Structure formats: structure tokens, C-alpha cells
Amino acid sequence: MQPSCLFLFWAYLFSLTFPSLSRPVSPPTNITLYGDAFFGNNGICLTQETTCHPSSSPSHIGRALYVYPVRFTGDNASFACVFSFSIVPNPICPFGDGIVFFVASRPDSFSFFNGYMGLPQLDDDLNSQDSSFFAVEFDTSFNPSLGDINGNHIGVDVNSVVSLASVDVLSKGFDLKSGKQITAWIEYGDSAKLVQIWLSYSSIKPPSPLLVAQIDLAKQFKEYMHVGFSASNGLGSSMHVVDHWQFKTFTTSIELGYCFMCFPEDSSNLKGPKTGLKIGNMWVLLGSLVASVVVIVAVPVLCFVVVRKERSVGRRRRREESMVEMTNVPKRWSLAEIKSATLGFHRNRIVGEGASAVVYRGSVPSGGAIAVKRFDQSNRKSFTRNPFTTEFAAMASCLKHKNLVQLQGWCCEGNELVLVYEFLANGSLDRLLHRNPDSSTFLSWSLRLKVVLGVASALTFLHEECQRQIIHRDVKSCNIMLDDEFNAKLGDFGLAEVYEHNSGSREATIPAGTIGYLAPEYVYCGVPTVKTDVYSFGVVVLEVATGKRPVDDNKTVLVDWIWDLWAQRKLLEAADWRLSGRYNVSEMERVLVVGLCCVHPNHEKRPTMREAARVLRGEAALPVLPLTRPTVRIRSNLCRDSEDILNLGGENSPVCDDAGWLTPRSHFSKV
Structure with a gap:
């Protein structure tokens, strides 16, 4: 018989026999509750189960705050937070709105109306320049007007209920509506300006975050901020329970926390405190005698169960670790x-x-x-x-x-x-095409076609299939890596832009990228789009087919040279001479035509990456190109004279001095 097992089992029986002694004598003094929140035996209950009828009653919202404001020293806003929570559904009602962890300068600015998890409904609700908040929402309602991706997601909010970043947790193996206890880790590192969020059904922190968002919270946080939780039921009914919470600021190394000691009880206790039952001395004595007999009989069985469970947990943990290694999680x-x-x-x-x-x-x-x-x-x-x-x-x-x-x-x-x-053994496409002295790794035509199709697949994923649309902005041969089987892998996202799909207009920026790969409208307007990536891809396609750099040592521009060959009906003369004719003529023609279509001066005439990939695979007909390079007029946003009209395809005219360094002069001229 193991003494530790005996102690645990006796403590369990003691809590059942003397429940009034096993519970906390008084609620914690370092937590302040508002609205419908109350202290239950299993933790902080932010909301109660309600009827399913719509109401604007404040009783549908609850908040819990650490009683003292937290000081963030200087400009460093770093912090770490870990808490366990559960959202218990009402089986006959819709789900509530969800729960949020927040850091706020003025918690009194938060809403007490249904919906929005107690957060301000609009940015205007923060009617003072001294008000700001950061929140991580665990959202169980779907409100398209707020940009929700679904009714089971995590979002990062800054001064608005519209999330800056969010992730569908169902696709990651978690269900906020399951009623299960979930542990969340929220960390913000001021040096990297990154918010990272982890989730787990256990107390073991996963190796990789579920959501990463780039935010500068030092600009949002005041010297003193309040931390806590908020939840609301809206038109639904759920119990939002927090049963463990620790908060820590990295700069001060002060740990703030509230941890509950919980014992098995009827789940109905979550709705509020119960009135204790008076027990006579005889029943107390009888209960103690029964408990002693049960201890003598049941402890060996319990120890056996505990040992088996520990072994099972250990095996499960080892399986999870091996699964992490197999899936190569960052x-x-x-x-x-x-x-x-x-x-x-x-x-x-x-x-x-x-x-x-x-x-x-x-x-x-x-x-x-x-x-x-x-x-x-x-x-x-x-x-x-x-x-x-x-x-x-x-x-x-x-x-x-x-x-x-x-x-x-x-x-x-x-x-x-x-x-x-x-690590990719064959290095970059640029090295193999232009700086490869070893003929044994010379790229054959079949390998080149494989590379082009791989890059097209990667860009299609970024533009159309990723949760958020990503514009790479630096597609070029030296950012395309090849593994030991010459599979192409696009890398280097240091210039990437991330947008919501169908996000509308975008602001102009100073163009960034590499000479020869930049789309003309991007150079002069400064607005990156998927079509600017398509242009860069077209240059790479022509580079692969011809073996020539976008701009050679003689300042010859590859795109201009290919357009001239097309106008002379000599397109196949552009094929890399090192191939010695060892290629399929129809495939070469298809690749060159797709490349020209992608570098069309008019971005509206360029295909999407999905369309370009289909043509490259022979699944769609070749696009129809003009007989000569077309002329397109673009209004510049970056030149000194913003009213200048730029003519693509003209000759012998000066270019805008402010943008000319970004691309060869032979590309553009003024009218």
C-alpha cells in the first residue's frame, strides 16, 4: 500500500464526508466581479444559464478583474498569461457569445449590453484618448458583420470587436463548445512584437502556437492597465467558467494569479452557493466509520487504477511527442x-x-x-x-x-x-540556372517544367487557398529552393503582405523587390496585388525557359527581348541553347506564351495563378496575345508630379527619376 495513494484517497473521502470544511472559507480578495459573475466552487463563473429568450438585461454579462492595476514598465509591454476555462452549453438553447481575456486601460468603458462578450461594440465607445484595450476572444457565436470566420474561433482584438487576426479552432482539433476544460497560453514579446496563443486539453503546453499575430502593444498600453476576463450570453445560454489563472509581466517578474482548489461536486453548484445541511454527531461518527472501512478495502484498488492511468498518460504523451516530430511542427x-x-x-x-x-x-x-x-x-x-x-x-x-x-x-x-x-540540398534555382559549374546537376527540360509548376502551385495557395491572402512581393529565382528531388519550394517571406480576402482598396507603399521582377504598375503606383506576384512569376517562367537573367550584363531586359521575338514570330529562338533542342516543342511554346501572358503590361490582362497553372499543365487552351507588346497608360502615385501619365511600351523618352532605379529604363517612358 502506497502512503501517497492513501493520502489522496482519504482527502477525497474527507471532502465528501465534510463538504463544508473542504471548500474555501471565503472567496478570494484579489478578484473583483461585475455583472452576472460569481465565485463558484469550480472557479469564476462569468455567466449563468439563462432562458433562451432575447433580452438586454445586464445579467447576461459578467466580468472578473484582478483588483489592482498592473504596471508595464517603460515601453516594454511583454507579458505571459495561462488559464483554464470551459464553456458549458445549455442543451435546449443556442450557445452564448463566448469569453475574452483582456488588458484594458479603463475597464469601466466596457459594455454591459448583450453580445460582443462585454467588449465595446464600436471603436467610438472608447470616447477618450486615454482608453485602449487588447483582448483575445474565444468566440462561440457567428456574426458576419464583425468579420467572424465562424462560430468556433479565436480572435485577437485591439480597440475594436473586429479581430485583427483569427483562427478556426475546429480545423486545429479543438472545440470551444464541447464543454471540456481547455488550457490557454497567451504570450506577448515586445522585442518581436508578436502575440502567440496556444491551446491544449491538458496542462502540457504544445510546441507550436495556434495563432500568431504581429502587433505593437507598447503603443496601446498605458503605464497602468487592468487585466481580467469578460463573457456574455447574448441571445443564447452558456456557462463561462475560469478555474485557473496566472498572469505575469516579464519586465517586473511579478506573478499575479488566482488558483482554485476544486473537489468533485454536483455541477448544479455552478449556478450559485448552496445552503449547507446540518449533520448530527451520530451521523458524523457513522460516516467516519464507513469511510475507514472503505479506505481499508478500496485503497489497493485505487492505487492500481492510479498507476495504470499514469502509465496510460505517459504512453499518450510519448505518442503526441512522436506525432509532433513526424509532422515537423515549428x-x-x-x-x-x-x-x-x-x-x-x-x-x-x-x-x-x-x-x-x-x-x-x-x-x-x-x-x-x-x-x-x-x-x-x-x-x-x-x-x-x-x-x-x-x-x-x-x-x-x-x-x-x-x-x-x-x-x-x-x-x-x-x-x-x-x-x-x-535544409534543401540542391540550393536555389538561381544557382542552378546561372551559377552552376557542375554539369551533373544541369536542369533538364523536364526538371524545369517541374519547377515552374511547383512555384505556380505555391502562389495559387498563397493567393486563393490560404486563410488570409498572402502577396509574396519578392518572387524570384534566388528565393526558389530545390530539394533533393528537384521539387520547387518558394521561400523568403520578409516582404510578404497579408490581407483578408476581398479586403478592398489597399494603401500605396514604397515598392520593394528586385530589379527585373517588378510589375510596372507596382513600381509607379506602389500598390501590391496578386497580379504583381503574377508578373514576377512570369519573369521566372521566361528565365527558366531561356536560361537568361531578367537583366543581363549588357543591360538587356529579358521581357523586352521576348516580346521582340514574339513580334518577329521567332518565339522558339528564346529557348535555352544549353538544352541543345532536348525539349518538347509544344511544351516550350506553352511555357513561353504563359510567361508573356503573365508579364502583360496591363495587369487586368494577366491570368490568375490558378489559370496560369492550368495552361502550363495543358488543361486549358493557350491565351491569345497581341501581335506586339501593348501600350498601357498608368497614373503614378510616387513620382514628384503625380499627374504624370506613364506609357508602357514607348521608346526614347525620359522616365520618372523617383522610381527609375527600381526597374530598367527601357520598360517605361513618359508621354
Whole structure:
């Protein structure tokens, strides 16, 4: 008989025999409740089960706040929060609105009307410049007018009930409406400006976050903020219960928390406190005698059950860990692990260098290889367009596709910002096309066609199939990597833009990218769209077919040269001479025509990536191109004289000095 088992079982029986002694004597003093919230024996109950009839009664909303405001030192808004919650449904009513964790400067600005989980209904509700809030919503209602993706999602809100980022948790294996206890971890790192959210049905924190959002909360937080929870039932009826909560600010290392000790009870106790029953001395004595007999008989059985359960949990945990390894889920690496893999960022391990990062080849203990992308530390000074945060936020969101370079992990420690990717043995397409002295890895025509189709598949996913539309903005041959089977994988999302689908108009920006790959309207208007990616893809297609760079050493522009051959009916003369005619003529013609169609000066005439892929696979007819390169007029947003009209396709005219460096002069001219 194990003493620990005896103690646990006796404590359980004691709680059943003397329930009034096993419960907390008084509710915690460090939590303040508002509205319908109350202290139950299983935790903080933010709402109660109600009738299913619509009402605007304040009793449908409840909030719980830590009684003291939390100080965020200086400009550092970093914090960590972990809590367990459950949303218990009413079987005869619709679900309530959900529950939110929030950090607010003025909690009195929150709404007490139904809906919105107690958050302000509109930005106007924050009627003072001193008011702001950050919230993570666990939403169980579907309201399209608020941009909800469904009725079972997590969203990140800043000063508005319309989420900046959200994720469908059902697709990730979680159901907020199941009534099960769920543990959530919410962390914000001020250095990387990233909010990360994890979920689990157990107390074990998963290796990768469920949702990652890039936000600068230091600009939103005041010196003192309030932290807590809010929930509402709206037109439904659910119990929203928080039974464990810890909050910590990284800068002060002060841990704030409220933890409940819970014992098995009738679930009806969640609705409010019960009146205790008086028990006579004889019944107390009899209960103690029965409990003692049960202990003697049942403890061995209980210990056996406990041991078996522990072994079962251990086996399940090992299966989960092995599943994580098999699916290659991104995880957080320590700086010590990164340095060990790269021999302290040794120069002999460098396999690539760019404007914002250096890539090292690393080795892991299992014998595999990784690519370690170490970002320039100076980029930490500007978080508006930090390549690390942009790339990490894009890659961690939803980018799991066979033709995208897979993120395996990240490291934000000290002054280091590092992303860990799979290592691709054959390097970049640029190296094999233009800098390859080894004829044994010369790209045959079949491999080139395979590469083009792979990149088309990746861009179709980004533009149409991802939860949010992603515009890469830097599609080029050196950002296309090849694995050991020459499968193409698009990488380097440091310039990527993430949008909601059908998000409408977009603001003009300073164009970013590489000379020769930039779409003309993007250069002069500064507005990235899916069609600007299509243009860059078209340049890559022509580059693969011809073996020529977008702009060669003689300043010849590849796109111009191909258009001239098309006008002379000599298109096949553009085929790479190194292929020595070893290609299918109809396939070569199809690839060149698709490339020209994608670089059409008029973006409206370019195909979508899905349409281009279908033509490349021979599933659709070749597009009809004009006999000569067309002329298109574009109004510039970036030139000094915003009324200048730019004519694409003209000759012998000066170009706008403000944008000319971004693309060869032979592309554009003024009228």
C-alpha cells in the first residue's frame, strides 16, 4: 500500500464526508466581479444559464478583474498569461457569445449590453484618448458583420470587436463548445512584437502556437492597465467558467494569479452557493466509520487504477511527442541549440547572404541538416517592416504546403532573431540556372517544367487557398529552393503582405523587390496585388525557359527581348541553347506564351495563378496575345508630379527619376 495513494484517497473521502470544511472559507480578495459573475466552487463563473429568450438585461454579462492595476514598465509591454476555462452549453438553447481575456486601460468603458462578450461594440465607445484595450476572444457565436470566420474561433482584438487576426479552432482539433476544460497560453514579446496563443486539453503546453499575430502593444498600453476576463450570453445560454489563472509581466517578474482548489461536486453548484445541511454527531461518527472501512478495502484498488492511468498518460504523451516530430511542427529553439547547430555561427557554415539576414547550414543531433536564417540585429530598431517579424508571422500562420519552404522553429533570445527552416540540398534555382559549374546537376527540360509548376502551385495557395491572402512581393529565382528531388519550394517571406480576402482598396507603399521582377504598375503606383506576384512569376517562367537573367550584363531586359521575338514570330529562338533542342516543342511554346501572358503590361490582362497553372499543365487552351507588346497608360502615385501619365511600351523618352532605379529604363517612358 502506497502512503501517497492513501493520502489522496482519504482527502477525497474527507471532502465528501465534510463538504463544508473542504471548500474555501471565503472567496478570494484579489478578484473583483461585475455583472452576472460569481465565485463558484469550480472557479469564476462569468455567466449563468439563462432562458433562451432575447433580452438586454445586464445579467447576461459578467466580468472578473484582478483588483489592482498592473504596471508595464517603460515601453516594454511583454507579458505571459495561462488559464483554464470551459464553456458549458445549455442543451435546449443556442450557445452564448463566448469569453475574452483582456488588458484594458479603463475597464469601466466596457459594455454591459448583450453580445460582443462585454467588449465595446464600436471603436467610438472608447470616447477618450486615454482608453485602449487588447483582448483575445474565444468566440462561440457567428456574426458576419464583425468579420467572424465562424462560430468556433479565436480572435485577437485591439480597440475594436473586429479581430485583427483569427483562427478556426475546429480545423486545429479543438472545440470551444464541447464543454471540456481547455488550457490557454497567451504570450506577448515586445522585442518581436508578436502575440502567440496556444491551446491544449491538458496542462502540457504544445510546441507550436495556434495563432500568431504581429502587433505593437507598447503603443496601446498605458503605464497602468487592468487585466481580467469578460463573457456574455447574448441571445443564447452558456456557462463561462475560469478555474485557473496566472498572469505575469516579464519586465517586473511579478506573478499575479488566482488558483482554485476544486473537489468533485454536483455541477448544479455552478449556478450559485448552496445552503449547507446540518449533520448530527451520530451521523458524523457513522460516516467516519464507513469511510475507514472503505479506505481499508478500496485503497489497493485505487492505487492500481492510479498507476495504470499514469502509465496510460505517459504512453499518450510519448505518442503526441512522436506525432509532433513526424509532422515537423515549428518549435521554439534556445540560442544554445542554434549555436551548437551552426558551430557558433561559423563563417564556414554560411550558405547564403541577403540584405537582412545570413543563412547558415546547421546540423542537429539526429544527423539531419537545417537552414538557420540569422537576421541582422539592426532590423530590431524598426518594427514597422521588420523582415523577421513579417516572415515569422506569415510562415507561422498557415503556410503548410509542399511547395513552400517549411518553417521548423524560431529563436528570439537576447539580441538574436533566428528562423529555422528545412535544409534543401540542391540550393536555389538561381544557382542552378546561372551559377552552376557542375554539369551533373544541369536542369533538364523536364526538371524545369517541374519547377515552374511547383512555384505556380505555391502562389495559387498563397493567393486563393490560404486563410488570409498572402502577396509574396519578392518572387524570384534566388528565393526558389530545390530539394533533393528537384521539387520547387518558394521561400523568403520578409516582404510578404497579408490581407483578408476581398479586403478592398489597399494603401500605396514604397515598392520593394528586385530589379527585373517588378510589375510596372507596382513600381509607379506602389500598390501590391496578386497580379504583381503574377508578373514576377512570369519573369521566372521566361528565365527558366531561356536560361537568361531578367537583366543581363549588357543591360538587356529579358521581357523586352521576348516580346521582340514574339513580334518577329521567332518565339522558339528564346529557348535555352544549353538544352541543345532536348525539349518538347509544344511544351516550350506553352511555357513561353504563359510567361508573356503573365508579364502583360496591363495587369487586368494577366491570368490568375490558378489559370496560369492550368495552361502550363495543358488543361486549358493557350491565351491569345497581341501581335506586339501593348501600350498601357498608368497614373503614378510616387513620382514628384503625380499627374504624370506613364506609357508602357514607348521608346526614347525620359522616365520618372523617383522610381527609375527600381526597374530598367527601357520598360517605361513618359508621354
